[in-house]
Amino acid sequence: MSGPSTYVPSSAIGRWFESRLPIMGLMHGSFVAYPVPRNLNYFWTFGGILSFMLGAQIITGIILAMHYTPHVDYAFGSVEHIMRDVNWGWFIRYTHANGASMFFVAVYIHMLRGLYYGSYKAPREVLWILGVIIYLLMMATGFMGYVLPWGQMSFWGATVITNLFSAIPLVGDAITTWLWGGYSVDNPTLNRFFSLHYLLPFMIAGVVILHVWALHVVGQNNPAGVEVKNIERDTLPFTPYATVKDAFGLVCFLIFYAWFIFYAPNYLGHADNYIEANPLVTPSHIVPEWYYLPFYAILRAIPSKLGGVVAMFGAIVILAFLPWLDTSRVKSAKFRPVYRVFFWAFVLACVGLGYLGSQPPEGGFVIAARLLTIYYFGFFLVIMPLLGLFETPKPVPASIADAVLAKNGAAAQAHS
Amino acid sequence: MASASTAEPTRRDMLYIATGAAAAVGAGALAWPLINQMNPDASTLALASTEVDVASIPEGGILTVKWRGKPVFVRHRTKKEIDEAQQVKAADLPDPQTDQDRVKQSTISGAAHPEWLVVVGVCTHLGCVPLGHQGDFDGWFCPCHGSVYDTSGRIRSGPAPRNLDVPTYAFTAATKLQIG
Ligand code: HEM
Ligand code: FES
Numbered sequence: 001m002s003g004p005s006t007y008v009p010s011s012a013i014g015r016w017f018e019s020r021l022p023i024m025g026l027m028h029g030s031f032v033a034y035p036v037p038r039n040l041n042y043f044w045t046f047g048g049i050l051s052f053m054l055g056a057q058i059i060t061g062i063i064l065a066m067h068y069t070p071h072v073d074y075a076f077g078s079v080e081h082i083m084r085d086v087n088w089g090w091f092i093r094y095t096h097a098n099g100a101s102m103f104f105v106a107v108y109i110h111m112l113r114g115l116y117y118g119s120y121k122a123p124r125e126v127l128w129i130l131g132v133i134i135y136l137l138m139m140a141t142g143f144m145g146y147v148l149p150w151g152q153m154s155f156w157g158a159t160v161i162t163n164l165f166s167a168i169p170l171v172g173d174a175i176t177t178w179l180w181g182g183y184s185v186d187n188p189t190l191n192r193f194f195s196l197h198y199l200l201p202f203m204i205a206g207v208v209i210l211h212v213w214a215l216h217v218v219g220q221n222n223p224a225g226v227e228v229k230n231i232e233r234d235t236l237p238f239t240p241y242a243t244v245k246d247a248f249g250l251v252c253f254l255i256f257y258a259w260f261i262f263y264a265p266n267y268l269g270h271a272d273n274y275i276e277a278n279p280l281v282t283p284s285h286i287v288p289e290w291y292y293l294p295f296y297a298i299l300r301a302i303p304s305k306l307g308g309v310v311a312m313f314g315a316i317v318i319l320a321f322l323p324w325l326d327t328s329r330v331k332s333a334k335f336r337p338v339y340r341v342f343f344w345a346f347v348l349a350c351v352g353l354g355y356l357g358s359q360p361p362e363g364g365f366v367i368a369a370r371l372l373t374i375y376y377f378g379f380f381l382v383i384m385p386l387l388g389l390f391e392t393p394k395p396v397p398a399s400i401a402d403a404v405l406a407k408n409g410a411a412a413q414a415h416s
Numbered sequence: 417m418a419s420a421s422t423a424e425p426t427r428r429d430m431l432y433i434a435t436g437a438a439a440a441v442g443a444g445a446l447a448w449p450l451i452n453q454m455n456p457d458a459s460t461l462a463l464a465s466t467e468v469d470v471a472s473i474p475e476g477g478i479l480t481v482k483w484r485g486k487p488v489f490v491r492h493r494t495k496k497e498i499d500e501a502q503q504v505k506a507a508d509l510p511d512p513q514t515d516q517d518r519v520k521q522s523t524i525s526g527a528a529h530p531e532w533l534v535v536v537g538v539c540t541h542l543g544c545v546p547l548g549h550q551g552d553f554d555g556w557f558c559p560c561h562g563s564v565y566d567t568s569g570r571i572r573s574g575p576a577p578r579n580l581d582v583p584t585y586a587f588t589a590a591t592k593l594q595i596g
Contacts, residue, residue: 156544160560163543178451182460184485184538192454280480280487280537282544284559300561305541305577361561 007033030216035235036242037222039404043113044220044242045249046106052250053103054208058201060096061145068148070194072187075150076276094265100142101268102257104291107135115322116343118331119221125323127214130207132320137204139292139316144197146289150190151273156286158185158193164299167309184279224403225332226396234400285360293357294350298376300361301369311373318380325380327388335394342383349375460484465596467588470532478548480537483595487537487545488583489556490593493567497554498530501568511579515568518579524587534585534595535569541576556580 007028009015018024067086069078082089111131114120120128147158162179166172181188219228228234236242260267268290272283288296295312302308318325333340349372356369397403466483473479473492480487493501501515515530522532537545544560551557552573553566563574570579585595 156560160542160544163541166543177456178454180456181454182456182485184543186460186485188454188457188460279485280482280545282559286544286560300575303575305575308575 030212030238031243032237032239034216034238034242035219035228035231036238037220037228037234037400038236038241039222039224039400039407040220040242040245041223042245042249043109043117044222045246046110046113048246049106049250049253050103050110051208053099053106054201054204057096057099057103058205060092060099061198061201063092064096065194065198068194070148070191072150072190072277075148075190079149091261094261097269098257098260098265100145101260101289101291102253103138104142106253107138108291111135111319112347114221115346116333117221117223118225118326118328118333120322121326121331122323123218124214124221127211127218128323129320130211130214132316134204134207134211135319136316137200137207141197141200141204142289142291144193144200146273147185147190147193148197149273150277152275152277152281152283153270153273153286155185155277155279156282157288158189160286161288162189164309164312167306169306186279221331222400223332223334224397224400225330225334226398226400226403229399230401287358290354290358293355294353294376295357297353297357297369298373300357301366301373311377315376318377322380322384325384327385328391328393329388330393330396332396335396336387336391337394338391339387342379342387345375346379349379465594468593468595469591470593471591475531481595483536483583488595489533489535489537489548489569489580491533491535491548491567493531493533497567500553501566501570502530504566504568504570510571511577513568513570513579518568518570518582521582521585522587524590529587532587532593533567533569534583534593535580536583537580539563539576540571540578540580541574546580 007018007025009018009024014024064082067078067082067089069075079093082093084090086092114128114131143157143161147154162176162185165179166176168175177183179189180186181192270287275283287293295315298315299308299312302311328336328339330336333343353369353372353376356365356372359365361369397406463484466481466488468479468481468490470479470490470492473490475492476494476497477492479490481490482488498515504515506512506514518535519528519530519533522529522534539546539558539560541558541561541563544558546556546558546563546565548556551564553564555567555569555572556565557563558565558574558576561575563576564572565576565580566572568579569582571577583595585593588594
């Protein structure tokens with residue numbers, strides 16, 4: 001979906017350049033004239049927030065890499081050196097470490113937005129799957145980044161996660177040894193994780209470009225979940241409308257982010273990571289970063305090594321199949337009263353799994369984690385396919401303009 | 417385009433297939449060094465064995481030594497611990513193995529010394545280091561996801577699939593243990 005191209009360079013140099021490389025026109029068409037549905041709410045500002053966070057992580061990361069030493073004997077010390085000696089080092093590191101958490105806060109809101117408004121449904125399947133790929137790359141990047149400071153949680157987190165691959169029948173041990181470059185997590189592992197931690201964000205940036213491209217081919221979904229029918233009536237130009245809304249959303253988000261950096265910089269981390277890695281002593285209770293906790297709970301809920309690993313990865317991969325698991329013809333949960341209830345139950349189940357992932361795997365915690373794991377998979381594999389057949393949706397507005405007028409009609413009348 | 421296809425395979429088709437096959441083999445051969453470089457290097461492989469003096473371990477004590485970057489537990493078992501380990505019927509265990517089988521390398525000048533148990537201190541679930549003298553069988557308990565091992569290092573309950581590994585080792589003298 002592209003709007004009427006209105007871009008005409010105003011200067012002679014601009015026209016000369018444009019006829020040789022039409023990049024300004026591409027930018028103009030994508031971020032200025034691009035038509036956005038006029039009913040977007042603040043949940044649609046998270047794409048812009050995510051792009052900002054990717055840029056922030058890359059900039060702070062490149063700076064950290066100037067002072068960081070990827071060697072088992074020096075890594076922990078070099079992070080302390082960043083914290084104490086490097087000018088503004090504490091600020092850069094806290095911005096990066098909390099930036100990873102904020103990145104995940106934003107991506108979870110962004111994904112739940114998609115789940116609520118049915119943004120994964122036709123024609124946005126490829127767009128959605130590219131998003132799942134970005135999410136997987138983010139998880140890999142965050143995991144390898146957390147290993148770099150070489151604290152106790154870094155080391156034992158790396159040990160537990162790389163050992164997941166040893167559950168694969170026959171080749172598991174060979175794969176684990178290959179990942180480690182030795183017989184345990186050690187210097188070769190730290191070195192390659194640093195190399196890959198530097199690389200993956202740029203791969204994410206590449207997939208983000210494909211994601212935005214796919215978005216601009218099919219157009220944005222919107223809270224009403226009906227497609228744009230009439231560009232004039234249903235949409236507004238990206239600039240200034242979406243630009244300003246995105247900027248405002250971003251500023252609010254940055255206040256939240258800055259609060260963590262300046263007032264609670266270690267709240268989302270774990271104290272044990274300020275103890276240098278010791279391969280002979282496992283901390284009494286290892287937990288991954290908060291953004292992996294629901295998956296960690298699923299891993300531990302299954303009383304079999306291979307089964308746990310399959311369920312954990314399955315919980316992520318299943319997202320890619322969502323466009324075909326949901327059988328409803330209506331996109332937005334606004335018009336799906338029954339789905340809405342199951343959706344919020346799903347959100348609660350994820351939060352509950354996150355809590356259980358942070359608790360020791362004993363007694364009642366394990367039973368609760370099993371029940372929530374069943375709901376997690378049941379939501380995708382049973383509820384989604386069946387609900388589309390049995391639920392009676394509420395009447396859907398004929399167009400985006402109708403949806404807006406139904407909501408703000410009285411006010412609009414008064415002004416005209 | 418489609419109208420140009422002929423039913424008969426031509427010499428050109430043959431050349432395409434041969435070229436493609438050669439390119440695939442070449443790409444595979446080129447990929448191998450890029451993949452294999454991540455496997456343990458020569459210096460890592462060279463660290464294959466470690467010597468320990470076990471004289472300092474009292475009866476009932478466990479010494480943790482580092483071998484290939486991992487902990488190895490050398491446990492000087494008491495009579496009671498040995499008896500407990502031997503009395504269990506191997507067939508009833510998740511990973512059936514007799515205690516005799518697990519200490520068969522513990523021989524000093526040909527005589528069996530079941531008081532010495534040598535196991536890799538890495539939980540066979542996801543690799544944490546289990547804690548000694550803990551858990552229902554007073555063997556080891558893994559704090560990560562709750563696997564319980566007995567005084568022979570055999571898995572008794574929890575998610576770990578296998579007994580603690582027994583490395584290759586030998587007593588080169590009465591108190592000199594060589595691991596690896
Ligand atoms: C997708 C973007 C990224 C994410 C989610 C991410 C995540 C993380 C995390 C969670 C840590 C551990 C922080 C701590 O607890 O100390 C970390 C550390 C680190 N990252 Fe990144 N990172 C990203 C991009 C980058 C980039 C592009 C670079 C370099 C070019 C980089 C370089 C580093 C370095 C040197 C460290 C170690 C210093 C430290 O621990 O603070 N990161 N990263
Ligand atoms: S690593 Fe020991 S129980 Fe999971």
